Amino acid sequence: MPSLQDELFPSTPGKFKIDRNHPMNRHFHRCFASTTTMFFWALFLIALTASYLSFQSFVDSGSRYFSVSWGGIQWEKQLRHSAQTHRPNGLSVLVTGAAGFVGTHVSLALKKRGDGVVGLDNFNSYYDPSLKKARKSLLSDHGIFVVHGDLNDARLLEKLFDVVVFSHVMHLAAQAGVRYAMENPNSYVHSNIAGLVTLLEACKSANPQPAVVWASSSSVYGLNEKVPFSESDRTDQPASLYAATKKAGEEITHTYNHIYGLSITGLRFFTVYGPWGRPDMAYFSFTRNILQGKPITVFRGKNRVDLARDFTYIDDIVKGCLGSLDTSGKSTGSGGKKTGPAAYRIFNLGNTSPVTVPTLVSILERHLKVKAKKNMVEMPGNGDVPFTHANISSARKELGYKPTTDLQTGLKKFVRWYLSYYGYNHGKPVN
Numbered sequence: 001m002p003s004l005q006d007e008l009f010p011s012t013p014g015k016f017k018i019d020r021n022h023p024m025n026r027h028f029h030r031c032f033a034s035t036t037t038m039f040f041w042a043l044f045l046i047a048l049t050a051s052y053l054s055f056q057s058f059v060d061s062g063s064r065y066f067s068v069s070w071g072g073i074q075w076e077k078q079l080r081h082s083a084q085t086h087r088p089n090g091l092s093v094l095v096t097g098a099a100g101f102v103g104t105h106v107s108l109a110l111k112k113r114g115d116g117v118v119g120l121d122n123f124n125s126y127y128d129p130s131l132k133k134a135r136k137s138l139l140s141d142h143g144i145f146v147v148h149g150d151l152n153d154a155r156l157l158e159k160l161f162d163v164v165v166f167s168h169v170m171h172l173a174a175q176a177g178v179r180y181a182m183e184n185p186n187s188y189v190h191s192n193i194a195g196l197v198t199l200l201e202a203c204k205s206a207n208p209q210p211a212v213v214w215a216s217s218s219s220v221y222g223l224n225e226k227v228p229f230s231e232s233d234r235t236d237q238p239a240s241l242y243a244a245t246k247k248a249g250e251e252i253t254h255t256y257n258h259i260y261g262l263s264i265t266g267l268r269f270f271t272v273y274g275p276w277g278r279p280d281m282a283y284f285s286f287t288r289n290i291l292q293g294k295p296i297t298v299f300r301g302k303n304r305v306d307l308a309r310d311f312t313y314i315d316d317i318v319k320g321c322l323g324s325l326d327t328s329g330k331s332t333g334s335g336g337k338k339t340g341p342a343a344y345r346i347f348n349l350g351n352t353s354p355v356t357v358p359t360l361v362s363i364l365e366r367h368l369k370v371k372a373k374k375n376m377v378e379m380p381g382n383g384d385v386p387f388t389h390a391n392i393s394s395a396r397k398e399l400g401y402k403p404t405t406d407l408q409t410g411l412k413k414f415v416r417w418y419l420s421y422y423g424y425n426h427g428k429p430v431n
């Protein structure tokens, strides 16, 4: 005789029948019905929770505008992996502007020596974004993850500091270019002022606070005529809005150091050049035009005086950046409050040997084996300064900074990279 159990739960699927009139079955049916209801309610709740969580990460991931560019479990995993250090006492560094010229080189150098690096970049179109994307894939080949996002996205920054404990921030994201400030002044305010403040707010609130090293500029010396430029020289006569925003950055970072105990190092870069450089800069655009047989415009100062720059090779700048990170000392704030004094430093990173722009052109002509078509034009009043020249004794003493590449050697490396990147063979484009 089949047991009750067998009747109710036959081993053969599909033969399950319930005699609703059986008293035992009526009782069972009530129980079963309530279990089923509970089961469906549970399913419903699980589905509801899951969709809430994924909605949260969707909102997290983007911004108020719901564009999904960051966030989610996979994204966080990539962040943590990229930030992992591979040497004892390695640094964990957030590099802003990582797909930029200096950002790419600094990120690679940090990774190479075993530090953890996470990049941040908004991939804006100030110059050819495909170059930025190529730099990004170079970084990715070396295990560096670059987050696509803007400095002004406070929620993104908060999230980055939530997921990773950064020991340092290398802040290189900026609106660069001296002359473009007359075309698009607000982009300088957006990146160099508002973006800087948003970043410093995130740094100040992070626990622990990171030490911050950031890119100021030789342009802060403006109309200063005392040479070479020393950090203690006056910087209250900017000649361009770009310079003014960098100078403002120095004042803003000072207040965050003073109030919140953030360790701050500002680096005044002097006309940095090299492979993977910026197409808007003179050495780069001159190379492009010379190879394409197009004329170049060479600015000249008052009384036909040649303009000169303390052109500094990228590898030297990278050494200065790493030296700054290594010697920055800790921030002292906690929970957004200062608990003691922290370092506030400013260094010139230049080459200490200015070269005139016509000399730059003749070095390029030699390396490219093509004569330039030069238009000599009087320097328009667009923010340029006649010359720059760095005194680097502070950086030498404090950071062990010692530039070793002269313009001739550095441009040779740049030209070799340029020809290979843009597909030239013996000075001719490869079809």
Ligand SMILES: O=C(O)[C@H]1O[C@H](OP(=O)(O)OP(=O)(O)OC[C@H]2O[C@@H](n3ccc(=O)[nH]c3=O)[C@H](O)[C@@H]2O)[C@H](O)[C@@H](O)[C@H]1O
Binding pocket: 176, 177, 178, 216, 217, 218, 219, 269, 270, 271, 272, 280, 281, 282, 283, 297, 298, 299, 300, 307, 308, 309, 357, 384
């Ligand atoms: O040290 C800095 O802090 C800055 O360096 C760089 O500015 P600059 O030193 O002005 O470099 P760059 O544009 O290459 O012009 C070089 C020379 O060529 C002259 N120049 C320029 C263009 C042109 O068509 N003709 C010309 O003669 C021009 O008159 C100048 O004499 C960065 O761009 C800037 O972002 C910032 O980082």
